[in-house]
Amino acid sequence: MSNTNSIPSASQHASIQTINQAVQQASAWVQPVRREIGRVIVGQSQLIERLLVGLLANGHVLLEGVPGLAKTLALKTLAATIQLSFKRIQFTPDMLPADIIGTEIYHPRDLNFAIKHGPVFANLILADEINRAPAKVQSALLEAMQEHQVTIGDTTHPLPEPFLVLATQNPIEQEGTYALPEAQVDRFMLKVIVTYPTPAEERVIIDLMGTTDAKPQANALLGVEDIIKSRQVVNTVYIDDKVKDYIISLVHATREPAAYQLDLRPYIQYAASPRASIALTLAARALAFLNGRGYVTPQDIKSIAPDVLRHRVAVTYEAEAEGLASEHIIQKILDAVPVP
Numbered sequence: 001m002s003n004t005n006s007i008p009s010a011s012q013h014a015s016i017q018t019i020n021q022a023v024q025q026a027s028a029w030v031q032p033v034r035r036e037i038g039r040v041i042v043g044q045s046q047l048i049e050r051l052l053v054g055l056l057a058n059g060h061v062l063l064e065g066v067p068g069l070a071k072t073l074a075l076k077t078l079a080a081t082i083q084l085s086f087k088r089i090q091f092t093p094d095m096l097p098a099d100i101i102g103t104e105i106y107h108p109r110d111l112n113f114a115i116k117h118g119p120v121f122a123n124l125i126l127a128d129e130i131n132r133a134p135a136k137v138q139s140a141l142l143e144a145m146q147e148h149q150v151t152i153g154d155t156t157h158p159l160p161e162p163f164l165v166l167a168t169q170n171p172i173e174q175e176g177t178y179a180l181p182e183a184q185v186d187r188f189m190l191k192v193i194v195t196y197p198t199p200a201e202e203r204v205i206i207d208l209m210g211t212t213d214a215k216p217q218a219n220a221l222l223g224v225e226d227i228i229k230s231r232q233v234v235n236t237v238y239i240d241d242k243v244k245d246y247i248i249s250l251v252h253a254t255r256e257p258a259a260y261q262l263d264l265r266p267y268i269q270y271a272a273s274p275r276a277s278i279a280l281t282l283a284a285r286a287l288a289f290l291n292g293r294g295y296v297t298p299q300d301i302k303s304i305a306p307d308v309l310r311h312r313v314a315v316t317y318e319a320e321a322e323g324l325a326s327e328h329i330i331q332k333i334l335d336a337v338p339v340p
Contacts, residue, residue, distance in 0.1 A: 019236055019294030026233040027292055029222055033081050039216050040077045041070055042208060043201035049290060050192045050307060051078050051166065055227060056234050056286035059189025059279060060145055060165040062130075062311065069194045071168045075126045078166075080218040082227065084123035085160065091133035097140035101150040115152055120144050123160050123224070127167035131180055138184055141165065145187040162227055182270070182314070189279045190304075191311035230289070237285040238295040242340035244281070246298055250305060251277045253333045254313050260336045264329055267319035272312040280308045298339045306330050 030052070037048050047063070051074065054061040063071045079086035089100060102118035119125070120141070130138065144150050148159045167188070169180075197205060209215065255271040257264035284300040306327060313326045
C-alpha cells in the first residue's frame with residue numbers, strides 16, 4: 001500500500017518545513033561522522049547506523065555476532081569519534097557487581113569509608129561478552145541502564161549524561177555463558193545482528209588491516225553538547241497519527257496475531273510490552289533524523305522494527321522445533337499488518 005497518506009498534509013507543511021530545517025542543521029555532523037568511522041570500519045553501514053540511533057534515542061544497544069566481525073572495534077571507534085568518556089568492561093564468570101559499579105573502601109587512618117567508582121561511571125560503556133557474567137553481575141547493570149544511577153552502600157550516585165551501554169555477545173558458544181534475563185534484555189532498545197562482510201568489503205579489509213603497520217584511528221568530531229542538542233531536535237520529529245497507529249498495530253500483533261489473520265499464537269511465548277512501542281517510536285524518530293527528515297515514514301518503522309522487536313518476542317518450544325525464530329515471526333507480522 002502507498003505510504004503517501006503518512007506524509008504531512010498541506011496544513012501541516014509550514015510546521016514540518018520548520019522541523020525539517022532544524023533537523024538538517026542539527027544533523028550536519030552525521031555524514032562527517034559516518035565517513036570518519038568508515039576510515040576504520042569497512043562496510044557494516046547498518047551497524048553504524050543502529051549505534052547512532054541508540055545514541056540519539058538514548059537507548060542501549062545489544063550486538064550479537066560471531067567473533068571477528070568488528071563489533072568491539074565499531075564501538076571503540078564510535079567513542080573515539082565523539083568526545084565522550086569511554087570504558088570497556090570485559091565480562092567474565094568470576095566477576096562481582098562491585099567490579100562494575102564500584103564499592104566502599106574503609107580507610108583506617110580516617111576511620112571512614114570512601115567511595116571508589118567502578119567503570120560504569122562513563123558516558124559510553126562497552127560491555128564486552130556480557131553473557132559471560134553470572135546473573136548477579138548482569139543485574140548490577142539493571143539500575144544503571146534504567147535509572148542512569150547506581151547505589152553503592154546507602155548512597156545513590158547519578159551517572160554522567162549521556163549514558164549508553166553498548167553490549168556484545170557471542171551466539172555460538174554455550175559453555176561458560178549465562179543467558180541474559182528477560183528483564184535485562186528488555187532494557188536494550190535495539191538488538192542488532194552483525195553479519196559477515198561482502199567479498200568486496202573483505203578485500204578492502206585485507207588491504208587496510210593486513211599489515212603490521214599502525215591501523216587508522218578515528219578523530220573526535222563531536223562533543224557532549226552536540227549530542228544533547230541533536231537529541232532535543234530528535235524529540236521534535238513529527239509522527240503522524242496514522243504512523244503511531246501503525247506502531248501500535250505491529251506491537252499488538254505480537255500479542256493477538258489472530259486479529260491480523262495470523263496463525264502465530266502457538267509460536268509466541270511472550271509478546272512485546274509497551275516498552276517496545278516507546279522504543280519503536282524513539283528509534284524511528286532518530287532514524288528519520290539521520291536521514292535528514294523532520295517526519296517519520298512507515299518505511300522508518302519497517303526498517304527499525306526487527307531490531308526493536310527481535311529480543312522482545314520470545315518463541316515457544318514448538319516454534320523452535322519447527323525452526324521458527326523471533327525474526328521469522330516479526331517478518332510475518334510486518335508482511336501482514338497494513339501499512340498506512
